[in-house]
Amino acid sequence: MIGENSMTKQKKSRFKAQEERLGYLLIAPAFLLIAVVILYPVVYNIWLSFHKVSLNPKRPDIFIAFENYTALLSDPKFWDSLQVTLIYTVITVAGATLVGLGAALLLNKAFKGRALARTVILLPYVAPVISLVFVWQYMFNPVYGIVNVTLVDKLGWLGERVDWLDSATPALILVIIFDIWRLFPFSFMMILAKIQSIDTSLYEAAEMDGAGGWRKFWHITLPELQFVIGSLVILRFIWNFYKFDEIYLLTKQVPVVSVYAYETAFTTFDHGLAAAITATLFVLVMVFVLTAVRKVLKW
């Protein structure tokens, strides 16, 4: 057996070099993949955004400098979509986080069937979007959907049937409720895990000092959750800012930026303009990340 002490300096440094080489070797496949599928496309996207992109791959793309950007910035549809995206993102992020926090506090209490409740609640997050979208469209069908039938016919809370899928404001409300319902389980899961790791002696000490439930929550639980909630809000903000699938599949009446980019690229086939849209999104998110992430997550 070779002990630490008998190792010569030379051997040690050779070992270190070997370890370094192995380190690079093992991370190389992941790094290469990320470089090809993320880093290069992000740069290539910026390049594309300065070109009129030919649909025929054999024809060259034509450099048009800032034309795509001037077209984009003077298009009212772009500004509208940005506004809708912001409304959607702010409400869904706040909603999913708050509901997730509430559910986590609730399911942290002791009761029969708790383990089952905790698992069942994750269903919307796990199931494929496509499955969920169909049943929501059915439930929100204006004529025979259970939502209109209940709210209009049975409870009378709404005077007339709402066209949830095909008119702008109800459709926006629909996609917001859908997203909160689908993603609060993720916030729930992360927040619950953190709550469970809080040192119980903190609560015991507070109880000795006569603190009630609300004060314990405000002075112990919430500060402990600050980091996880901050991370959730930032990540969810970025993801929902790009959100495409569930919105596009549920309704064609909510023109968020990603839908605008998708349709520009694959309905009107203007890939240069679509690249300009996503490059602009990239810059917006970059600014957000560099400020918010640094401040809150202290990277």
Next chain:
Amino acid sequence: MVTNNRVLNRAILYTLVTLTVVTTIFPFLVMLGTALKTNEEALSVSAGLWPKQITLEHFRDVLDPEKFPYWTYFKNSFITSYVTALLAVVIGTMGAYSFARLEYPGRGAFQKGVMLIYMFSGVLLLVPLYQMVTAAGLYDTKLALIITYLVITMPVSLYMLGNYFRTIPESLEEASMIDGLNRFQVIYKIVLPLSMPAIATVFIYVFMIAWNEYLFASVLITSEENMTLPIGLSRLFYTKHYVWGRMMAASLLTAIPVVLMFALVERYFRGGLTDGGEKG
């Protein structure tokens, strides 16, 4: 008085829990109920949640290759998800071990870079990836999807595996190296067997993301024989001939595999995403 308060508190607690759980799973109950209803009942305003008369015709229709290409889509989804998950586990294990145990210049920057990349996926990559995939001759192939899914799940794979590897005592690995194992053998003989829960979790997480993904599949796949379930179903049902029962049956059959898989590793998943290691 005190006991009254307790009873009241319990009552409130159970009410709130019931409300939360019912709201969460209500659409799934509708899905199941409608899948078992006849067409007339599904379109009726006065129908209840549960069918008066249970029919299995929608499940039969969906699974009948003459009527519905469910099995083609299922096969494509399965192959794509399975291969992606397998590669993710191999590449993820290598990368995560490198991050967790080996020291080299630039490691910290790499690690942060990987997490930052998580923020630049989705619609941002749409146009360039489409262009690249077309230029590389990979348009309408499963390989294009596999590579894409592999990368968009890479940050979480590396993170979860890395967290788990760090919970394995380093002294154990050092001792076996002194006993003459090299690093590869340490990974293969010590780390991997101990990390099975984390590996299973990552496998299922990646499988689930690949199984559920819609955006890239809708852009990179065009022929029916290569479609995965999400795009296959969305195209089939896009024409507004509402056969709700059939849609719900297909939705359920698409959701069940990933829901069951996830249920198996749920507790590890929760642990793996947070402070590292699972707490049961």
